[in-house]
Amino acid sequence: MARYEFPTTAELLEMGEPRENAVTVYLPATAGDFELARTTVKSSMDEVIRTLRDRGASHGLQEAFAARTAEILADECWHKLSRSLAIFTTDETAEVFVLPNNLEHQIQVSRYFDLGQFLRAVATPQDAYALSLSGKEWNLWRASGTTRAHEIAVDHEGHNSVTHREEANADILDVYAKDIAGIVERELNNEDPTGLQPLFLFATDPLEGIFRKIGVGPRTIVRVPGGSDDLTVDGVDGAIRAGLEEINAQRAGETVDTLADGISKGLVATDLVDIARAAVGGAVDTLVYDFTIDILGRLDSATGAVEYFDDGYDLLSRIAVTVLANGGAVIPVRAADIDSDIWNGTAVARLRFPLSQ
Numbered sequence: 284m285a286r287y288e289f290p291t292t293a294e295l296l297e298m299g300e301p302r303e304n305a306v307t308v309y310l311p312a313t314a315g316d317f318e319l320a321r322t323t324v325k326s327s328m329d330e331v332i333r334t335l336r337d338r339g340a341s342h343g344l345q346e347a348f349a350a351r352t353a354e355i356l357a358d359e360c361w362h363k364l365s366r367s368l369a370i371f372t373t374d375e376t377a378e379v380f381v382l383p384n385n386l387e388h389q390i391q392v393s394r395y396f397d398l399g400q401f402l403r404a405v406a407t408p409q410d411a412y413a414l415s416l417s418g419k420e421w422n423l424w425r426a427s428g429t430t431r432a433h434e435i436a437v438d439h440e441g442h443n444s445v446t447h448r449e450e451a452n453a454d455i456l457d458v459y460a461k462d463i464a465g466i467v468e469r470e471l472n473n474e475d476p477t478g479l480q481p482l483f484l485f486a487t488d489p490l491e492g493i494f495r496k497i498g499v500g501p502r503t504i505v506r507v508p509g510g511s512d513d514l515t516v517d518g519v520d521g522a523i524r525a526g527l528e529e530i531n532a533q534r535a536g537e538t539v540d541t542l543a544d545g546i547s548k549g550l551v552a553t554d555l556v557d558i559a560r561a562a563v564g565g566a567v568d569t570l571v572y573d574f575t576i577d578i579l580g581r582l583d584s585a586t587g588a589v590e591y592f593d594d595g596y597d598l599l600s601r602i603a604v605t606v607l608a609n610g611g612a613v614i615p616v617r618a619a620d621i622d623s624d625i626w627n628g629t630a631v632a633r634l635r636f637p638l639s640q
Contacts (some may be wrong), residue, residue: 285360285379288429289405289609295604298371298396299596304344306331307397308370308390312381315517317361320368326392328352334392347374355379365431369401383431384409385524395596402600403574403615404428406607407531408479411523412471414463415511416486416494419465424519432520437470453489460493468499478502483523483532485511505530505614533545539571539623542633546625550635553625555598556589558632562602563587565609566638572599572630574615599609599630606632 290298308327312320329352332345351372360368360381367386371378383402391397409428412435415421426432464481471482481503486494488512495504505535509523545551552567559582561567578598580591589598603613618628625631 284354284358284377285381285382286362287363287365292604292607295398295402295405296608299398299601299604300576301394302373302396303394303597304335304340304348304373304491305391305393305396306370306372307389307391307393308368308372308387309400310370310546311366311386311524312364312368312390312564313366313517314364317364320364321361322356323366323388324370325352325594328355330390331392344374349370350393351377356588366524369404372394383426383429383524393595396532397597398596398600398604399574399577399615402603402613405605406615407527409524409527410475410480411483411527412475412480413483413485413507413519413523414494415468415514415519416460416463416484416490417511418459418490423509425443425474426523432516432523435447435470436468436638448613450476456489456493461497462623463500464497468502471499471502481505481526483507483519483526483615485509485519485522486516487511489535503530521524531614533615535571535614536621536623538569538614539626540622542569542571542631543623543625545633550634551625552632552634552638553630555602557638558630559598559602561632561634561638562605562609562611564638565611565632567606567609567632568635569612569633570603570606570616570630571614571616571621571626571632572603573618573628574599575617576629578629580603602630602638 286361286610292572310320310323327484332348336345360379365383367384369380369382374515382404386400411426413424413432421434424432425435478501482499483505486506542551552561564583564587580589580592580595581596582589582598582601584637606613
């Protein structure tokens, strides 16, 4: 049942289809507090069953969801938790995604799964590296959208520490840091030749300053206060996720700022009706949208026409998945992340070609 990888775009489209009694539950769920997570799932599903009962659900339907709850609670995922769970279930099926992202507790019972938080986890870059560095030892770490931070096996080539030397003076530290920077740069360039994935640095002065001055090519180095002493996996992963929130928000803002260049050429859409039509027609190159708001309705997958009604699904998520299906990029944001004259607080799209009238 539990999955540790993201769904394909085709699966996301299928998850967005209407179905009877679609239940979505998001919650924080860490290995260190899995009993609290289990209790939260149990209470959330009890609330779901009460909601269904209040809506007139049959005893059989309530029993079916009780059975799905038992299946989820019996799954092996409780021994392999990361940071959050995303649960999508009906009376017949249940699917659980184990994610390293920070998701907020949320419950929805509807005709559609709520893909808002989930799609942000799928679409937002969560790949990064970290270096814990001290005079005693150093370690390289990797984190991704589907895995928590974990150490990378790297050949230290004899550069384990400076503690075996007579005195860790400035010259020795310079050589030590330069050697490590060379090893790290080669390793990261092999894995991420684009250099887009940042490197989080856990170190204190003077090594922190020395290493940052040397650098690892054009790759962004993010300093993490506190150094590398007594680091835990949770500490490394938590610092990476928090830092990525800021980096991704900054990059999203920069993306929206650049969109204004295409306005005069008809390559920017800000009206949701136009964005939807462009998405279905494969015209959207990049979509930036606020994933925290719900605009309910229906998207015609053939024409791109939009209808608004309270019993619909989240249009923004559906449009975003359509953009992904047509090879575009999506950037889910919180409205406050963006400060640009063309940002309307809902959505803006860069087009590959102008829309026909």
